[in-house]
Amino acid sequence: xxxxxxxxxxxxxxxxxxxxxxxxxxxxxxxxxxxxxxxxxxxxxxxxxxxxxxxxxxxxxxxxxxxxxxxxxxxxxxxxxxxxxxxxxxxxxxxxxxxxxxxxxxxxxxxxxxxxxxxxxxxxxxxxxxxxxxxxxxxxxxxxxxxxxxxxxxxxxxxxxxxxxxxxxxxxxxxxxxxxxxxxxxxxxxxxxxxxxxxxxxxxxxxxxxxxxxxxxxxxxxxxxxxxxxxxxxxxxxxxxxxxxxxxxxxxxxxxxxxxxxxxxxxxxxxxxxxxxxxxxxxxxxxxxxxx
Amino acid sequence: xxxxxxxxxxxxxxxxxxxxxxxxxxxxxxxxxxxxxxxxxxxxxxxxxxxxxxxxxxxxxxxxxxxxxxxxxxxxxxxxxxxxxxxxxxxxxxxxxxxxxxxxxxxxxxxxxxxxxxxxxxxxxxxxxxxxxxxxxxxxxxxxxxxxxxxxxxxxxxxxxxxxxxxxxxxxxxxxxxxxxxxxxxxxxxxxxxxxxxxxxxxxxxxxxxxxxxxxxxxxxxxxxxxxxxxxxxxxxxxxxxxxxxxxxxxxxxxxxxxxxxxxxxxxxxxxxxxxxxxxxxxxxxxxxxxxxxxxxxxxxxxxxxxxxxxxxxxxxxxxxxxxxxxxxxxxxxxxxxxxxxxxxxxxxxxxxxxxxxxxxxxxxxxxxxxxxxxxxxxxxxxxxxxxxxxxxxxxxxxxxxxxxxxxxxxxxxxxxxxxxxxxxxxxxxxxxxxxxxxxxxxxxxxxxxxxxxxxxxxxxxxxxxxxxxxxxxxxxxxxxxxxxxxxxxxxxxxxxxxxxxxxxxxxxxxxxxxxxxxxxxxxxxxxxxxxxxxxxxxxxxxxxxxxxxxxxxxxxxxxxxxxxxxxxxxx
Numbered sequence: 001x002x003x004x005x006x007x008x009x010x011x012x013x014x015x016x017x018x019x020x021x022x023x024x025x026x027x028x029x030x031x032x033x034x035x036x037x038x039x040x041x042x043x044x045x046x047x048x049x050x051x052x053x054x055x056x057x058x059x060x061x062x063x064x065x066x067x068x069x070x071x072x073x074x075x076x077x078x079x080x081x082x083x084x085x086x087x088x089x090x091x092x093x094x095x096x097x098x099x100x101x102x103x104x105x106x107x108x109x110x111x112x113x114x115x116x117x118x119x120x121x122x123x124x125x126x127x128x129x130x131x132x133x134x135x136x137x138x139x140x141x142x143x144x145x146x147x148x149x150x151x152x153x154x155x156x157x158x159x160x161x162x163x164x165x166x167x168x169x170x171x172x173x174x175x176x177x178x179x180x181x182x183x184x185x186x187x188x189x190x191x192x193x194x195x196x197x198x199x200x201x202x203x204x205x206x207x208x209x210x211x212x213x214x215x216x217x218x219x220x221x222x223x224x225x226x227x228x229x230x231x232x233x234x235x236x237x238x239x240x241x242x243x244x245x246x247x248x249x250x251x252x253x254x255x256x257x258x259x260x261x262x263x264x265x266x267x268x269x270x271x272x273x274x275x276x277x278x279x280x281x282x283x284x285x286x287x288x289x290x291x292x
Numbered sequence: 293x294x295x296x297x298x299x300x301x302x303x304x305x306x307x308x309x310x311x312x313x314x315x316x317x318x319x320x321x322x323x324x325x326x327x328x329x330x331x332x333x334x335x336x337x338x339x340x341x342x343x344x345x346x347x348x349x350x351x352x353x354x355x356x357x358x359x360x361x362x363x364x365x366x367x368x369x370x371x372x373x374x375x376x377x378x379x380x381x382x383x384x385x386x387x388x389x390x391x392x393x394x395x396x397x398x399x400x401x402x403x404x405x406x407x408x409x410x411x412x413x414x415x416x417x418x419x420x421x422x423x424x425x426x427x428x429x430x431x432x433x434x435x436x437x438x439x440x441x442x443x444x445x446x447x448x449x450x451x452x453x454x455x456x457x458x459x460x461x462x463x464x465x466x467x468x469x470x471x472x473x474x475x476x477x478x479x480x481x482x483x484x485x486x487x488x489x490x491x492x493x494x495x496x497x498x499x500x501x502x503x504x505x506x507x508x509x510x511x512x513x514x515x516x517x518x519x520x521x522x523x524x525x526x527x528x529x530x531x532x533x534x535x536x537x538x539x540x541x542x543x544x545x546x547x548x549x550x551x552x553x554x555x556x557x558x559x560x561x562x563x564x565x566x567x568x569x570x571x572x573x574x575x576x577x578x579x580x581x582x583x584x585x586x587x588x589x590x591x592x593x594x595x596x597x598x599x600x601x602x603x604x605x606x607x608x609x610x611x612x613x614x615x616x617x618x619x620x621x622x623x624x625x626x627x628x629x630x631x632x633x634x635x636x637x638x639x640x641x642x643x644x645x646x647x648x649x650x651x652x653x654x655x656x657x658x659x660x661x662x663x664x665x666x667x668x669x670x671x672x673x674x675x676x677x678x679x680x681x682x683x684x685x686x687x688x689x690x691x692x693x694x695x696x697x698x699x700x701x702x703x704x705x706x707x708x709x710x711x712x713x714x715x716x717x718x719x720x721x722x723x724x725x726x727x728x729x730x731x732x733x734x735x736x737x738x739x740x741x742x743x744x745x746x747x748x749x750x751x752x753x754x755x756x757x758x759x760x761x762x763x764x765x766x767x768x769x770x771x772x773x774x775x776x777x778x779x780x781x782x783x784x785x786x787x788x789x790x791x792x793x794x795x796x797x798x799x800x801x802x803x804x805x806x807x808x809x810x811x812x813x814x815x816x817x818x819x820x821x822x823x824x825x826x827x828x829x830x831x832x833x834x835x836x837x838x839x840x841x842x843x844x845x846x847x848x849x850x851x852x853x854x855x856x857x858x859x860x861x862x863x864x
């Protein structure tokens with residue numbers, strides 16, 4: 001085992017700490033920003049406690065509705081991570097399945113899957129996500145739209161991201177299929193699904209895990225962007241992006257903290273995950289090359 | 293007195309480990325090569341022979357370093373701190389030939405620029421002078437129509453021609469020493485013979501010293517003057533080839549020489565170094581009992597009949613739908629294999645022998661012809677029972693086991709799938725028996741493939757093939773990537789298993805000596821066709837077809853040491 005560089009160790013610690021606190025938000029946050037009864041408009045737009053005029057109750061101040069900003073950020077990060085993680089999981093599931101099938105069977109099935117992927121990659125992520133969420137909103141009644149929002153976002157992001165997984169897994173599968181242990185499995189007479197699941201999948205997973213880590217940061221950013229543009233999470237269940245959008249309206253009136261702290265959290269989190277992801281990719285890269 | 297082309301004194305190459313310890317890959321090597329002499333460095337994997345070659349060329353992998361000793365090339369000492377000798381430049385005074393001519397040429401450079409680059413860099417020749425010298429070199433290494441080949445890219449040349457180009461590049465600056473690391477291992481026997489001839493001729497003509505790193509005792513016997521046998525980084529025995537190979541004094545060298553498959557006589561078993569575990573014999577007799585159960589149906593004598601088999605490979609268009617161009621790998625091949633025999637198919641690369649194996653195993657589709665197994669015609673979709681009855685052992689022991697699967701799971705899979713074992717506990721008992729029957733310790737089943745050596749993995753692959761209780765096992769070059777002593781063990785094992793179970797083997801190999809030792813009957817393939825098929829002893833004693841005769845005469849042979857000095861070189 002090689003030594004982990006200091007920067008990666010720090011980034012890893014930060015990422016784990018951030019994700020853990022965010023996921024445990026209901027238990028560690030001072031207040032529940034989704035509970036309307038718990039906050040009061042009188043407390044709105046209070047600066048952080050360490051700034052003149054701040055109150056000790058609100059460490060990072062309050063937003064325009066009087067919600068504790070620290071709690072809102074923790075809950076918001078939780079929403080962002082769950083949506084980002086969900087999108088990555090869905091994209092990986094879809095991409096790995098299609099990649100395995102395309103790489104193993106080849107022929108017209110492979111051609112069809114990969115050409116659909118090419119078309120999807122020719123559209124920018126945000127544009128496609130806007131299109132999907134717009135369509136979904138038109139189809140789902142307004143009353144239900146708030147509860148559907150996270151799932152729409154997950155779908156809108158995953159529809160673009162699966163192609164990366166499919167391409168990587170397809171290439172790795174095509175290499176593995178030629179290897180002798182797969183040919184031995186064929187000679188034993190195992191059906192294709194079993195060969196794919198038990199023999200090939202475990203051998204292509206390492207590359208999938210690397211892409212997933214790097215993609216997690218991207219998916220969180222995409223979600224934040226969509227929420228910032230107003231097609232993401234509603235203000236009642238704010239994600240980091242929603243908080244930044246709300247804060248953005250107040251920046252020029254001197255109320256900088258509503259946008260600043262969620263944005264800082266987002267930057268630190270994405271940076272940390274990216275550093276870990278890049279390190280993972282470099283570590284696994286020689287292995288990927290030796291497969292090719 | 294002439295200066296030695298290479299003089300190595302007390303060379304020690306170390307690789308530091310992460311925990312601070314040090315591994316000596318080469319330890320206390322003394323070696324001297326006179327001008328015009330070929331000195332072979334032989335040993336099995338891990339012996340340190342390649343490390344010596346790399347150290348000479350300044351190509352040691354990063355943490356490795358020369359810890360002690362001195363090396364002098366043409367009388368001048370090499371300074372290992374700079375990787376250079378005073379006045380000696382790698383690439384100019386030391387030429388190198390590597391194993392794979394495919395990868396040792398840059399695919400984007402033409403022949404002229406591959407060789408010309410060295411000439412212009414080291415000798416400062418201009419373009420026209422470099423071209424003239426390149427042409428001269430190409431003629432020296434026997435490239436036909438050298439003017440036309442100047443503009444050729446490596447992929448337009450055959451393997452043998454590529455290796456000639458590599459040799460021409462290595463000779464381009466008139467080196468004093470040539471380091472050849474397994475120069476013919478990737479080549480067919482007929483090409484190997486030409487390259488060996490070429491090297492021998494060049495050495496005599498130019499007074500080169502050659503350090504020949506190889507694992508092939510036959511090559512050593514054919515071409516080398518002196519030989520040094522290494523094991524675990526140390527020299528075991530060193531001397532004239534005729535002495536070392538015919539009258540080895542050290543027990544390891546005796547075993548190594550005995551393990552080399554001979555082409556002239558057939559032995560019942562190979563003498564092996566370090567044989568199998570004690571329980572192997574007992575486990576094989578258990579296996580025998582399982583196979584000897586009376587079978588319900590009367591089985592026909594011919595277990596496998598292949599008639600007019602033709603296999604074509606095609607390449608598809610952009611969408612996998614476009615027009616296809618095809619290449620006929622196997623052309624109208626017919627043969628029959630009797631129950632319980634070992635049937636060999638030999639041929640050079642591209643002869644279609646592996647394709648025949650794949651078609652029989654159902655891995656490639658036949659374009660035409662029929663394959664009958666135990667009297668029953670089998671097509672592309674095979675019934676489950678039939679799939680288990682035919683199993684395969686592959687060439688590369690490192691790729692043929694799934695690295696993410698524990699051994700017991702890998703062996704249980706075919707048993708459970710084919711209903712040979714009723715449940716997992718039944719399977720476990722059989723797994724224990726199989727692992728012992730292939731000569732491994734029973735605790736092997738709890739490990740993953742990375743914990744095993746190449747030979748052990750090949751034993752496990754054989755165990756997996758036997759797990760489905762097959763009647764026919766197709767062995768595709770099962771020992772080609774193994775050391776000679778391990779090869780001897782695996783071949784013994786296959787014979788023992790055949791004797792114990794009455795199994796039929798279809799044995800594919802490029803190595804005529806191995807086929808000679810293993811097979812009852814042999815088919816020789818060339819260009820997708822069978823050119824000759826006969827009983828093994830008859831084929832080797834009295835080959836009928838011209839191609840077979842030529843192949844047999846070209847195999848490097850330990851027994852031919854005495855004859856090779858005669859200029860004609862024809863086999864008796």
